[in-house]
Amino acid sequence: MGSSEEKVAAVIMVGGPTKGTRFRPLSFNTPEPLFPLAGQPMIHHPISACKQIPNLAGIYLIGFYEEREFALYVSSISNELKVPVRYLKEDKPHGSAGALYYFRNTVMEDNPSHILLLNFDVCCSFPLPDMLEAHKRYGAMGTMLVIKVSAESANLFGELVADPSTKELLHYTEKPETFVSDLINCGVYIFTPAIFTAIQDVSTHRDDRANVSRVSSIEASQSMSRTFPIDFVRLDQDILSPLAGKRQLYTYETLDFWEQIKTPGMLLKSSGIYLAQYRITSPNLLASGDGTRNATITGDVYVHPSARVHPTAKIGPNVSISANVRVGAGVRLINCIILDDVEIMENAVVINSIVGWKSSIGKWSRVQANGDYNAKLGITILGEAVTVEDEVVVINSIVLPNKTLNVSVQDEIIL
Structure with a gap:
């Protein structure tokens, strides 16, 4: 040796x-x-x-x-x-x-x-x-x-x-x-x-x-x-x-x-695979919570130490939350990647999606997709600094950076 x-x-x-x-x-x-x-x-x-x-x-x-x-x-x-x-x-x-x-x-x-x-x-x-x-x-x-x-x-x-x-x-x-x-x-x-x-x-x-x-x-x-x-x-x-x-x-x-990992869909799938692998290799990286003092955690979830997640939120499975993210009361996150400095306001829902840096999702809004990792619009992607206003629904869509959505969209690429 x-x-x-x-x-x-x-x-x-x-x-x-x-x-x-x-x-x-x-x-x-x-x-x-x-x-x-x-x-x-x-x-x-x-x-x-x-x-x-x-x-x-x-x-x-x-x-x-x-x-x-x-x-x-x-x-x-x-x-x-x-x-x-x-x-x-x-x-x-x-x-x-x-x-x-x-x-x-x-x-x-x-x-x-x-x-x-x-x-x-x-x-x-x-x-x-x-x-x-x-x-x-x-x-x-x-x-x-x-x-x-x-x-x-x-x-x-x-x-x-x-x-x-x-x-x-x-x-x-x-x-x-x-x-x-x-x-x-x-x-x-x-x-x-x-x-x-x-x-x-x-x-x-x-x-x-x-x-x-x-x-x-x-x-x-x-x-x-x-x-x-x-x-x-x-x-x-x-x-x-x-x-x-x-x-x-x-x-x-x-x-x-x-x-x-050739597409954003495979990013989301691979994130879930690695989160599951953490149970064997790095269990200390996985979040836990039962909805009392901390949010309810289901399945494999990563939460950066600097993120602020409301105790009434329900997170998981397969969720990764990056630095300085703010998750409001009643929020539901499933199978998603939330990048740095994102704010998700009260009672919003994010499913099968990647939310870009500095984006904002308004109250009672939904950002979701059907979860087909191989389809072009199988997951929803919000680019950097995208604003989804209150009560807006975004389904199976890709939104380029610095856009504001004040109406619902489905199966669209917002340039």
């Missing part, structure tokens, strides 16, 4: 502002990785999971947001976890594998023997210690976390075939048009430093193809379909697919929960 060859470096890919359009209007002023999920920034969950790894040398966040947007969070989480956390800004998009390679010297500063690579927009239990042990047993270059899903949904992800006994990755294809397997890629990996050689080989091979005329017909057709810069390397198509079946990559299957 403690020797340099046993160290692990963790890398989390956080993307950039061009990727955040799917979270509008919630991502206008807040980077997607810092959006509150079960009372913590979304990226906090994979970062906390990395802390389970023994001899963790450091955590690196790679993306192309401006550094100032992550400076405060990186400083606070480093102090909280007592582990160095750094944000590394790409000069341009390099692809998921190319970005790792671009910062290889920084990632390898402490000579880690293994590199943990995660996507930030994954909600799961992150069984990293068990996965690392399996990776060491396999003795190969890389191990990827996988899970079985329904055959109908598998083509939304990277599908793969693994040897049922050895767990070797035999075949990998990203979002295939025809069904390949119900086993999919979870976006969590452990590699040895040999991954850098594999990435470099892709760039070298691409450079060779650009400079010599001797190219096979298959390679020619592929190069004509789409050409990438030499230093743009994708982890899935350029690394996983070509190395499948070559005893370089193995799989570790999780039987626990897993979701990909």
Whole structure:
């Protein structure tokens, strides 16, 4: 224990502002990785999971947001976890594998023997210690976390075939048009430093193809379909697919929960999953109350210590209440995320919704939706500083920031 060859470096890919359009209007002023999920920034969950790894040398966040947007969070989480956390800004998009390679010297500063690579927009239990042990047993270059899903949904992800006994990755294809397997890629990996050689080989091979005329017909057709810069390397198509079946990559299957957080609806669903997980990992974060001195709490609920909630309010299940929120008498909150500085006045109801920062919901108003996490208007979203006046009903709608609603709306996007 403690020797340099046993160290692990963790890398989390956080993307950039061009990727955040799917979270509008919630991502206008807040980077997607810092959006509150079960009372913590979304990226906090994979970062906390990395802390389970023994001899963790450091955590690196790679993306192309401006550094100032992550400076405060990186400083606070480093102090909280007592582990160095750094944000590394790409000069341009390099692809998921190319970005790792671009910062290889920084990632390898402490000579880690293994590199943990995660996507930030994954909600799961992150069984990293068990996965690392399996990776060491396999003795190969890389191990990827996988899970079985329904055959109908598998083509939304990277599908793969693994040897049922050895767990070797035999075949990998990203979002295939025809069904390949119900086993999919979870976006969590452990590699040895040999991954850098594999990435470099892709760039070298691409450079060779650009400079010599001797190219096979298959390679020619592929190069004509789409050409990438030499230093743009994708982890899935350029690394996983070509190395499948070559005893370089193995799989570790999780039987626990897993979701990909690509929409606001999945934010709300994932918040509920993490709140339920708190019962096992962090019960101290869950609120309690029986309606006497404190509000009535049903199910899994997070309430920030600075929030003021009236004792007659009824909260839960699956509710996350952020800093400086004020919840009035008789308010009912079910399956919702309430962000900083929101005021919810007497007898208002919020169901299946996300209420943006500094918004206000008037007396006897209702903000609700049908709760279909996959539908565009399946949850109601109020952007920042939206005012819903008294006795107004908002159903299955998205409201952009700084709007005032004095009439009821349903199934609308208020621009």
